[in-house]
Amino acid sequence: MALDPRAAALALHRFGFGPRAGTIAAIASDPRGALLAELDKPNAGKISDAGLMSSGAASRMTSDFLAERAAKQKLETKRQEAAKQAARQETAKLAADNPTMQNPVSENAGMEMSADAKAAEAKPVEAKPMPPQAPPETPMAENFFREAKAHYDGAVRAEIGFAERLVWFWSNHFCINSDVTVQAGAYEREAIRPHVLGKFVDLLIAAESHPAMLQYLGNAASMGPNSVAGINRDRGLNENLGREILELHTLGVRTGYSQDDVLSFAKVITGWTTYLPDLPEHGGEFVFYPRFHEPGPQTVLGKTYRDTGFEQGKAVLADLARHPATALHVASKLARHFCADEPPASLVKMLRQKFVETDGDLWQVARALVMAPESWAPEQTKLKRPSEWMMTYIRTAGFNGVDARLTAPALSRLGEPLWRPPAPKGFPDVKGEWIDGIAHRLDTANAIAQNPANQERLDPKAMLETALGPLASADTRSAVNRAETKQQAVTLLLMAPEFQRR
Amino acid sequence: MSVRFPVSGHAATRRELLLGSGALFAWAFVPKIARAEGRDPRFLTIVLRGALDGLAAVAPVGDPDWVKLRGDNALKLDGATPALPLDGFFALNPAMPNLHRLYKAGQAVVVHAVATPYRERSHFDGQDVLESGLARPGRADTGWLNRALVKLEPEDGVRTSANGRRTFAVGPITPLVVRGPAPVLSWVPPRLPPVSDDTTARLLDLYRHTDPALARVLEERIGLSSLAPAGSPDRKPGEMGPVIQVGNINQVRAYFAEAASAAAKFLANPDGPRVGALALDGWDTHNDEGVVNGRLAQLLGALDAALGAVETTMGVAWSETVVTLITEFGRTARINGTAGTDHGTATVALLLGGALKGGRVIADWPGVKESDLHESRDLKATTDLRAVLKGLLRDHLRVDERVLTADIFPGSDAVAPTTGLLA
Numbered sequence: 070m071a072l073d074p075r076a077a078a079l080a081l082h083r084f085g086f087g088p089r090a091g092t093i094a095a096i097a098s099d100p101r102g103a104l105l106a107e108l109d110k111p112n113a114g115k116i117s118d119a120g121l122m123s124s125g126a127a128s129r130m131t132s133d134f135l136a137e138r139a140a141k142q143k144l145e146t147k148r149q150e151a152a153k154q155a156a157r158q159e160t161a162k163l164a165a166d167n168p169t170m171q172n173p174v175s176e177n178a179g180m181e182m183s184a185d186a187k188a189a190e191a192k193p194v195e196a197k198p199m200p201p202q203a204p205p206e207t208p209m210a211e212n213f214f215r216e217a218k219a220h221y222d223g224a225v226r227a228e229i230g231f232a233e234r235l236v237w238f239w240s241n242h243f244c245i246n247s248d249v250t251v252q253a254g255a256y257e258r259e260a261i262r263p264h265v266l267g268k269f270v271d272l273l274i275a276a277e278s279h280p281a282m283l284q285y286l287g288n289a290a291s292m293g294p295n296s297v298a299g300i301n302r303d304r305g306l307n308e309n310l311g312r313e314i315l316e317l318h319t320l321g322v323r324t325g326y327s328q329d330d331v332l333s334f335a336k337v338i339t340g341w342t343t344y345l346p347d348l349p350e351h352g353g354e355f356v357f358y359p360r361f362h363e364p365g366p367q368t369v370l371g372k373t374y375r376d377t378g379f380e381q382g383k384a385v386l387a388d389l390a391r392h393p394a395t396a397l398h399v400a401s402k403l404a405r406h407f408c409a410d411e412p413p414a415s416l417v418k419m420l421r422q423k424f425v426e427t428d429g430d431l432w433q434v435a436r437a438l439v440m441a442p443e444s445w446a447p448e449q450t451k452l453k454r455p456s457e458w459m460m461t462y463i464r465t466a467g468f469n470g471v472d473a474r475l476t477a478p479a480l481s482r483l484g485e486p487l488w489r490p491p492a493p494k495g496f497p498d499v500k501g502e503w504i505d506g507i508a509h510r511l512d513t514a515n516a517i518a519q520n521p522a523n524q525e526r527l528d529p530k531a532m533l534e535t536a537l538g539p540l541a542s543a544d545t546r547s548a549v550n551r552a553e554t555k556q557q558a559v560t561l562l563l564m565a566p567e568f569q570r571r
Numbered sequence: 572m573s574v575r576f577p578v579s580g581h582a583a584t585r586r587e588l589l590l591g592s593g594a595l596f597a598w599a600f601v602p603k604i605a606r607a608e609g610r611d612p613r614f615l616t617i618v619l620r621g622a623l624d625g626l627a628a629v630a631p632v633g634d635p636d637w638v639k640l641r642g643d644n645a646l647k648l649d650g651a652t653p654a655l656p657l658d659g660f661f662a663l664n665p666a667m668p669n670l671h672r673l674y675k676a677g678q679a680v681v682v683h684a685v686a687t688p689y690r691e692r693s694h695f696d697g698q699d700v701l702e703s704g705l706a707r708p709g710r711a712d713t714g715w716l717n718r719a720l721v722k723l724e725p726e727d728g729v730r731t732s733a734n735g736r737r738t739f740a741v742g743p744i745t746p747l748v749v750r751g752p753a754p755v756l757s758w759v760p761p762r763l764p765p766v767s768d769d770t771t772a773r774l775l776d777l778y779r780h781t782d783p784a785l786a787r788v789l790e791e792r793i794g795l796s797s798l799a800p801a802g803s804p805d806r807k808p809g810e811m812g813p814v815i816q817v818g819n820i821n822q823v824r825a826y827f828a829e830a831a832s833a834a835a836k837f838l839a840n841p842d843g844p845r846v847g848a849l850a851l852d853g854w855d856t857h858n859d860e861g862v863v864n865g866r867l868a869q870l871l872g873a874l875d876a877a878l879g880a881v882e883t884t885m886g887v888a889w890s891e892t893v894v895t896l897i898t899e900f901g902r903t904a905r906i907n908g909t910a911g912t913d914h915g916t917a918t919v920a921l922l923l924g925g926a927l928k929g930g931r932v933i934a935d936w937p938g939v940k941e942s943d944l945h946e947s948r949d950l951k952a953t954t955d956l957r958a959v960l961k962g963l964l965r966d967h968l969r970v971d972e973r974v975l976t977a978d979i980f981p982g983s984d985a986v987a988p989t990t991g992l993l994a
Contacts, residue, residue, distance in 0.1 A: 500784075507788050511774065515766040530695070544780045548773055553621035553855035555695055557770050564774050566782035 072097040075539040076445065080104055082540070082571040083407060083451070084439065085230035087461030090531075092228065093538045104231050104439045108432060113232040114265040116223045116258065120215065124255035124280055125344075127212055128353020131251045132346035134208050209251050216254020217487050218473040224460045225470055235265045235435060237456075238406050241495040243276035243318060245285040245488065252353070253488035256281035269399065269429030270390035274383055277314060280343040280355050286310035286493065293339040293363020306363075311335030313493050319389040321398035330370055336363040337374060338382040396424040399434075402498070407438060409450050410499040416443040449540070449570035452500035455483035457571070458510065462517065462563055465536040466526055483509055511564055518559035529558030540567045604723075604969040612891050612926065612967050613838040614846045615881070616716055617831070618748060619874075619898040620698060621854035625918030626904065626939075626950060627862040628667075628871060629681050629932070633660035636939045644862050644906050652863045657681065661932045665863065666872035669879035670923065674930055679923040680992065682959050683934035686900060686952035688982075692914035694855070697899030702747035704957070706982040715979050716848055717751030719964050722974045749848045769853060820866075824873040827851055831877035835884035838892065846968070851877075854898060858909040878923060890925035893967050893993075897956065904939055904950050915949035920959055926967060928994040933959075955986045962989035 074093050080100040081088040096103035107113060122130065224233045240261045247253035260279040264272035276282055283289040291307035292299035299305055311334040316322045340362030346353040357379035366375045372388065374381050389395060400420035404412035419441060420434055427433040438444055453461065459480060463471060477487050484506050490496045497503070517523060533541055533549050545565040552558035562568060605612050630646035631637050632654060638645045646654040646662060654662035655671040661681065663671050673679040689700040689708065696708035704715025771789075778786035830849055837843040853870055860867050878894070885892050901918030917937075923929070937943050937951035945951040957980045964970040964979065965988050976984055 504784065504788050507785055511766055511771070511789070515770065542781055544777055548777045550693065551855075551857075552773070553694060553769065554698075554852050557767075557773070557852075558695070560766070560770055561774055561777065565777065566785060569785070570782075 073100060075447075076100040077103075078538050078540045079445065079447070079449075081229055082449065082461070082567075083444070084234060086224045086227065086233065086457065087230075087464050087571075088536055088538070089228075089464045090467055090535045093535075096229070101439055103229060105436055107227070107229050107231045108266060108435055110232070114236050115262045116219055118258060121219060121258065122212060122255060124252035124259055125351060125354040127209075127251045127255055128280070128343075128346040129349070130212070131209050132352060136347065212251065213247065213254065214473040214477065216257075217477045218471060220254065220257065220487065221460070221463075221471040221473065221476055225463050225468060230460075231435070231439075232265065234407075235431075236262055238403070239265050239272060240488075241490065241498075242402065243272070243282070244490045244493065244495040245279075245281045246490065247488040250281040250284045252279075252281040252284075257488075264431070266432040266435065267430075268390075269395075269424070269431055270387050272431070273318065273386050273390050276318070277310070277338070277382075277386060278341055278355055280353060283310070283341055283343055283355070286313055288335075288338060289342040291335065291339050291342075292361045293336055295365070296339060296361050296363050298358075298360040299339075299363075306332070306335050306339065308332060308335035311338060314386075314389065317494055319386075319398065320392055320394040321401075324394040324398070326370060329368075333367040334369045334385060337367045337369065337385050339363045340379070341382060390429055393425065396421045396429075399429075400424055403434065403438060406498050407451075408444050408446070410501075413443045416441050449567060451571050452503055453569055453571050454496065454498075454503060455485040455506065455510065456480050456487075458563075458569060459483075461536065461568065462514075465532050466523070467535075468526075479513060483513060507564075507569075510569070511560070514560045514563035515556075517563065518556040527555065527559045529555055529562055532559065533562055536562070537565070537567050541565075542567065605967075608969075610891060611888075612845065612893070613885070613888055613924075614963070614968055615834055615838060615892070615894045616748060616848040617894065617896045618698075618702065618848065618850040619854050619896055620694075620850055620852045621856075621898070622694065622697070622900050622902055622914055623854045623898040623918055624856060624860065624862075624867065624902040624912050625683065625685075625898075626901070627856075627860065627867055627912075628664050628921070629657070629661050629683055629919050630654055630664075631660060631683075631936065631939065632656075632662040634936070634939055636943075640904055640939045641906060644860070644910075646862060658932050660936070661934070664868065664871050666868040667875040669875045669882070670921065673878075673882065673923050677930040677994075678925055678927055679921070679929045680927055681932040681934075682920040682922065682954060682956075682989075683932060684917045684937050684950055684952060685920050685934075685954040685956050685959065686917040687956045689900065690916065692900065694899060694914070697914075699747060701897060701899045701956075704960075704980045706980075711747060713751030714748035715960065716748045716846070717753045719968065719970050719975075719979050720753035720846060721751065722970055722978060723968060767853065769855070820869045820873065823853065823870065824876060827873045827877040828880050832880045832884050835881040839885045839888045856902070857907070857911040857913060860906070860911040882923075892924035893926050893963055894923050895960070895963060896921040896923075897960075901950055903948050904944050905948070916945045917950040917952035920956060922959070922963070922992070926993055928991060933989070954989075955983070957983045958986045958989045959992070961986065962992045964988075966990075966993045 074097040077093045077095075077097040077100045078088060080096065080103065081092055084104050223236070224230055227233050236257070240257050243261065245253055245256055250256070256279050260275040260282070261272070264275055280289070286309045287307040288310035290304075291310070292302070292304045294300075294305045308331050312331045315326050315331060315334065320326060340358050340360075342356060342358050342361060344351045344354050344356050359378060362376075362378060364376055366373050367381070368374075369385050370388070370392075374384050377384070397417070400417050400423075401412070404416045404420055408416060420437060423434050423437040424430075459476065463476075480487060481489075484503070485496055518527060529549050529552065533546065537545070542565075545562075545567060548561045548565070549558045552561055626641070627644075627646070630641075632646065632648050638647065646664060648654055648656060648662055652665050654665055655668070656662045657671075657674060661683065663674070663681075670679055674681070687697070687700045688706045689697050691697070691708075693708075699708045699711055700706070702714045703711035704718065705711050775786060775789055778789055830851070834847050834849055838845065838847055851874065854867075856867050859865060862868060874896075881894060882889055897920050898918055900914065900916055902912035902915040904915065905912075907913050933954070935953040937953050939950065941947055943951060961972070961975045961980060961983070964975060965972050970979065972988060975988065976986075980986070
């Protein structure tokens with residue numbers, strides 16, 4: 070087959086995380102075949118769990134840490150109280166021994182002031198500016214950065230990164246928020262990764278029944294009004310997860326479901342909750358808890374589901390996964406994500422068809438996306454999200470992994486904090502939402518180029534060939550080659566349209 | 572990063588160094604042979620990255636073809652802003668009164684029509700040749716200044732007595748000129764310089780040619796006024812403010828002055844380093860060069876103020892100091908179609924310091940008639956920059972002449988060191 074380095078470079082940017090040194094040449098003989106082959110690798114979409122906590126373990130660790138810290142604080146408070154008491158008694162004793170001292174206790178009666186505070190009050194406090202000290206990193210933060218590194222390293226180390234891009238896509242489709250749960254990283258590994266090349270229905274059930282999702286969208290505390298716990302505790306329904314499944318995860322907004330459907334569906338999934346995190350064995354893990362579950366049959370989208378407990382919810386999800394509106398919703402989102410903000414209707418139609426024909430086989434749908442001629446339009450119109458752009462830089466520069474403590478905050482500043490989307494809809498996927506951040510990207514590119522630690526590594530000419538090769542316009546080549554310094558050349562390369570878009 | 576050096580006397584404090592956002596690279600030892608002669612030489616190299624227009628810094632006002640060549644952009648001895656006369660043939664850009672004063676005091680030397688052996692026109696390759704000391708671009712990983720330091724025998728009594736150790740913090744950033752085996756102290760600012768006007772303008776130019784949507788956003792975000800030439804009306808209050816902090820000329824002035832002063836404080840300290848280097852960017856003047864009153868004049872003014880600060884800060888050590896300003900190549904002899912100059916060949920090297928036998932322009936003047944120009948476009952190089960650097964290293968720091976040819980500037984056998992540069 071004839072070499073097609075241009076299609077190879079396009080494949081790497083559009084379907085992967087950008088080229089690494091030599092990858093354009095490596096797949097130039099068959100860019101499509103290379104993408105398909107990546108989907109067929111053993112463990113495609115998965116990363117090693119070594120050294121990473123399961124979602125339950127992360128919850129239990131957090132619960133243990135917070136409980137132990139609270140106990141320590143309580144002990145410390147007690148110790149300070151005792152010291153204060155002893156100081157009071159000492160002062161009283163002094164006063165009794167020394168009649169010249171005037172009512173030292175009564176003067177301060179009712180005032181909560183420690184001996185230290187009194188000493189400080191006695192003489193003017195010298196302003197001693199203490200350098201602000203960062204509090205020690207909590208084990209939750211450590212866990213987050215371990216997970217973040219595993220997440221980003223998967224993108225950095227992949228040959229092309231198509232399977233990882235699918236992971237990121239589905240992780241954003243079924244997003245959760247790490248402000249709400251310490252299980253964000255584990256969620257992606259447990260609920261998303263195993264299913265991105267499997268059946269949509271399995272992915273859907275894994276995501277909706279994961280404790281991170283149940284916490285994030287409030288279903289963990291949702292109780293059927295007529296459930297045992299609902300009656301006893303006088304609590305009821307939280308319809309949030311039910312609504313978002315219909316609106317965001319399956320059918321899509323305004324596709325014909327009613328408020329009654331939302332309510333009924335929310336009742337169906339009552340009882341989908343988690344063990345309390347302080348339980349030593351299964352704390353933080355998923356449990357179907359019958360006492361929360363609304364008894365009786367429910368009608369969703371015109372179909373009545375009899376009460377089979379946990380299975381009732383799975384049955385509804387299975388039907389939602391096969392609903393035509395879901396096929397269209399997924400096809401549109403995939404086409405928009407990989408190809409264009411306004412994807413060609415023919416592409417969406419073809420993907421929807423494939424989704425329907427294969428009963429939501431995401432491997433087949435991903436292959437169809439690669440084989441579609443519309444996916445190979447030569448124009449790079451999609452503006453990369455900050456994270457995709459950053460991964461392209463890291464791969465271009467030849468790093469083999471990220472320092473999550475640098476990468477994660479940098480991406481937060483660029484508006485894309487990992488696993489913390491602004492809303493359950495996830496991070497936006499059209500350029501209108503991101504293009505205003507281009508000035509911040511320039512600041513970031515400049516900082517990268519000027520960073521002393523990067524000087525040995527950043528060679529603009531080599532990076533230009535590695536990252537863009539045949540995609541580089543004459544204008545971009547000229548801008549990079551004529552730059553005044555290497556640092557300026559690197560900044561211009563990272564900001565070049567061909568580097569920003571895919 | 573950690574900074575390890577004996578702080579005493581008038582040494583710059585860490586804070587002062589950090590304020591000066593330049594990065595200084597210095598070698599801590601005192602050269603032994605010079606010491607034995609009773610001297611304590613200081614040597615500061617300033618690399619002007621981007622290719623300084625030598626003809627705009629020092630103009631051949633006595634050349635009959637000069638004004639014809641540059642027209643309205645030619646420095647002249649008459650007019651509203653007259654150039655500062657040097658020797659009857661050459662005159663200095665009026666933005667550089669400090670350099671002029673030093674020249675008149677016999678403490679500055681101008682070397683003109685000078686170039687490295689590099690004859691292509693790529694900044695990166697040109698800088699590689701300039702800083703590596705090699706005759707050709709290539710994978711160079713050491714700089715001439717560092718290799719010179721290796722060959723100097725250190726007289727380290729002073730240093731080790733200062734704090735009892737010879738520890739060096741080797742900084743992660745090392746411009747090629749000081750990269751290499753000799754341990755080098757470095758000070759790196761924790762805060763990165765802002766995106767420069769020039770970088771922003773180049774990116775905007777790229778976007779305007781290739782990506783109108785990105786161009787529009789960038790224009791909005793930076794605010795056009797920050798890119799407008801001096802003298803244009805400012806943006807009205809209330810209009811969208813710039814998101815990017817672009818470096819304006821005041822920031823550049825502060826940056827140059829603080830970086831140079833910080834370097835001088837170290838070199839002036841009796842217990843401080845003796846050899847240092849720093850790089851100042853911004854000389855790539857393709858558009859609206861502004862030789863008088865414009866952009867280049869502002870830059871030269873900033874540089875001149877920084878040089879004045881070096882002289883003042885060095886105090887008594889100025890008499891034993893040589894500062895050398897070098898750039899990768901010169902620019903086209905003629906003005907281009909955008910009122911600037913493109914990459915060229917020969918340029919100037921500026922030397923200043925109390926140790927020099929100054930008040931001279933050293934030039935084997937090639938002329939600026941079309942037939943005199945290199946490839947009919949650039950000032951021809953008649954002096955090899957390596958001769959000047961070899962002369963300084965030999966006579967100021969006492970680097971052995973054979974070593975200079977064998978190790979520091981390999982392949983320069985035919986390039987004899989310039990003699991008589993020092994007082």
